[in-house]
Amino acid sequence: MSNGKEPDYEVIVIGAGVAGIYQIKRLVDLGIEATVLEAGSDLGGTWYWNRYPGCRFDSESYTYGYSFSKELLEQWHWKERYSSQPENLRYLNFVTDLFDLRRHMQFDCKVEAAHFDESRDIWRLRASDGRVMTCRFLVGALGLLSAATLPRYEGMGRFRGRSFHTYHWPQEGIDLKGKKVAIIGTGATAIQIIPEIAPEAAELTIFQRRPNWAAPLNNRTISEEEMGEIRARYDEIFATCARTPGGFEHEPDRRGFWEVSREERLALWDRLYAEPGFGIWLANFREIFTDEDANAELSEYIAERIRQRVKDPAVAEKLIPKDHGFGVQRVPLETHYYEAYNRDNVHLVDIGETPIERVTETGLRTSERDHEFDVIIYATGFDALSGAFDRIDIRGVGGEALREKWRDSVSTYLGMMVHGFPNFFMPSGPQSGSASTNYPRGIEIGVNWCTALLEYLWEHGYPRAEPTREAEERWTAHVKKMYSTMLMRKAKSWFTGYNSNVEGHEQGKIRYLVYNGGTPKFVKTITAVAENGYEGLQLGLPPTEPDEALPEAGAA
């Protein structure tokens, strides 16, 4: 609600997830008049919305938590190595209350439009309930996996049972005991849910279009004593995260893939497969990301593991991806996922072979037959990275719409700013250092950079900052170039912007959404930009366009 003066706030932050919470903390510490607008009824972002059974970190909990406050690090006890959604939400609430940030947040406030008023250098926002607010600087902490996408089946509205996307899992919970349940999709979310609900449901039918590779999470609890050891090591832990490409504790094996014997490779993989977390992906040989033959050998190793764990060989084969190699997409981590398929009440339907034709009043119709269900769960993922931005009518200089600018492919400066959209910041935007890493590590880096830039603007009295067209083109070309050596460029995944449920994001149109240079390189680049007086940014008012050439005196 407008408080009678303009702008209402110096800074408005959209989104109260990991990024928005840290951003408001930094602004409050600086004494800036700022607020957070959040579509949900409470804070937490990812960990507020996704309440499905089995939802948890695949980052080590103690590398995921914020690193900025010793007080917080001292006080919080992570109970599990890979903490679950309820605990993660408790953590974010704990942080918010510890620093008394809740009073700077407004909930049930979905921003529908944000327009830049060039005459006054302010952003004017409109929320879905009609509220209008203005600010000088706008921070989009919208989340990269926060725009849930449903498939486009006919008849979806006519199903008489319950159906929902996993992002909108009923907050009050849902009892699946004795129910006939369908789950559509076998991505990271489904891989977490399936083993949790398989023992509960009477029948669980999984509709799979294309399998994903997955590897064991190997989770366990963290005792008081272990937590004490972790606390004592926090400096070292975060220093390691800062040094590794992915912002994790897992460091790549620096030996050459082809320089060691096959026995040595197998020994490494046996060890990593039994170890917790992303080791099998990130502590592996670096060639698995770039060398087809190295990747094929590792993929066959993982395939063999799947064959050992799934009793029915035909089902096992269906669960082994044939269209991409292991690790060229973010690898889902699982707990007894493959064993779920050994249960009599679990059925796998390959919708590559027998496509879903429509949703009926009682279930799903494939090209083969009708299936009856009480509950349909859509585990169909997200319009990743740019989707939440596209869902707001963001307009910059000259009324240019961001979603139009990004229609074919995203372009940014450092993944944090966009030419034509002055005073608009994305601490963990597409093409920033966050998307391919341990997010909170990237988020802290992004928030710190954006906050330092804001301080610089305030200190020097600059009313606005905007990247130049050239700087944006250079960064976008750099991001694109890095895809050329990576096997992931060929995968149908959110790294390449593929999502058949979003118009224009079909296969064959790569969207360069992810910075693949790794954390240390990203930090080096953005630090140098700041040290050089924010090179690439137009600070202050834009140069006035030269007057149109006047006809020479005397010209007819």
Ligand SMILES: Cc1cc2nc3c(=O)[nH]c(=O)nc-3n(C[C@H](O)[C@H](O)[C@H](O)COP(=O)(O)OP(=O)(O)OC[C@H]3O[C@@H](n4cnc5c(N)ncnc54)[C@H](O)[C@@H]3O)c2cc1C
């Ligand atoms: C199931 C799941 C598991 C994950 N596990 C991990 C993990 O183990 N490790 C890891 O590094 N990352 C993980 N991620 C990625 C995760 O999204 C990030 O770790 C992190 O939570 C992102 O924080 P964020 O603040 O950037 O975005 P989010 O947490 O997505 O928060 C964004 C917020 O913005 C709000 N918002 C968006 N649009 C609007 C609007 N128009 N108006 C108002 N509010 C709006 C949303 O409601 C949301 O609350 C996981 C993601 C999912 C979905």
